[in-house]
Amino acid sequence: MGSERYNFNMKQALVAGGIAGTAVDVALFPLDTLKTRLQSKSGFKASGGFRGIYSGLTSAVIGSSPGASAFFVTYEYMKKKLGSIFPDSKYLPFIHMIAASGGEVVACIVRVPTEVVKQRMQAKQYSTTSSALKTIFNQEGLNGFYRGYFSTVIREIPFTCFQFPLYEYLKIVVAKKTDRNYIEPWEAAICGSVAGGTAGAVTTPLDVIKTRIMLSAKGQTIHNYSGTINTFNRILHEEGVKALFSGIGPRVIWISIGGSIFLGVYEKAKKTLCEYDILA
Template identity: 50%
Template structure:
């Protein structure tokens, strides 16, 4: 089946985002509670690990769809240039940056409500949304936008060039296009490596999103937050939740990028 680039990116991205976010939600909850200032047990421990899934179900598909539409469109535009076609890695990195900035306009409000739901056992997602709008107005939904972008851009700068490079190398070695299954394994390893390296940025992002309005972390300045975390908890605090994060994103990379390649293959 042949189609324009927009439609495959939109549908494949939506399917990929929904599949990974819903299937791996419990690991994300555990990771968030490990990073919470309240501590794992006070944040809920292992109870209610699907709490906050409502916003994710509503937001995962459009967020991922926006990411891949922006990523694939940017990549096609850049690769049409003779200079950029000779520097593929740079094209992948720029495309990933553009895609993250665009996707975070959907991802951040979802993440704010989701993470607060995961750590506030006595409040529903709808109550948290109402309270956020009441006390922080609309901008409260974008608390941590800059810190999220600052986390996601380094992550994507690592993951997507590695994923593309791994697929290209595998394709060259086998003398054929890689299968969605093989692309999924490339996503597994590239995602896990990127997740480990960028964990401190994820801890800072979580701290900012969960901070009370009067807390200095609520200002959203990522480097002072990182400094404060290190001062209070040391290097161990900067890598809080690294194991579930790496597990979650490695498996997530497998499902996310594998699903994307699988659905995309239907349009080739």
């Protein structure tokens, strides 16, 4: 039994994904800022505390729409293709893991540069987006914008391998419980919240590692981190296991609410586009 009410195309998935990405990033930006500052080696207060919690919003908005669009187009395309190759329902978790992982790899090409700028501004390293862009490019070149790319992908793939199979499974369960072969957007929002919060808690250490690497500037001698394994070992030896779960509270709250908004808005936007034959 499926959980899709409408047949949609990739153009509709592209637009719906962009709407969903922008909605969730703007709505939850303050929580994301607090999480970043809690994970900073400099400490919460030194990184800005509760001041300027919208620092870096411009960068986030610029990257959220194309990043989410890239994810959903890749995810939906791979899900359909793999579904035709492996039609047996026992392969669904595998299909969702592979499709979501592919979506994240593509989305991170767009997302990481904006994430680097956003997180450094959240940590009060730069005061404006333009100064952040100029300084990073002058000091680190184009590679500076992709600092933490692999640690981000390493974090996102386990996260998405938890989130999307669980999300798709919950959608099927809800559809069966309600004697329908589809679910409504508000139901998808609840499924997204549960799946996102669970995945967020499990992958918090990977998020801490990614944040430390992104906050490190080239030439920085103190608090400089490079490489996922090296960063993991340093945090573990210098600060203990507890530090690997820094910001888990805001992260779980943020991703639970974010999963609800992101997937709820995506399903609602997709439904609206299909109902009114927009981009059909």
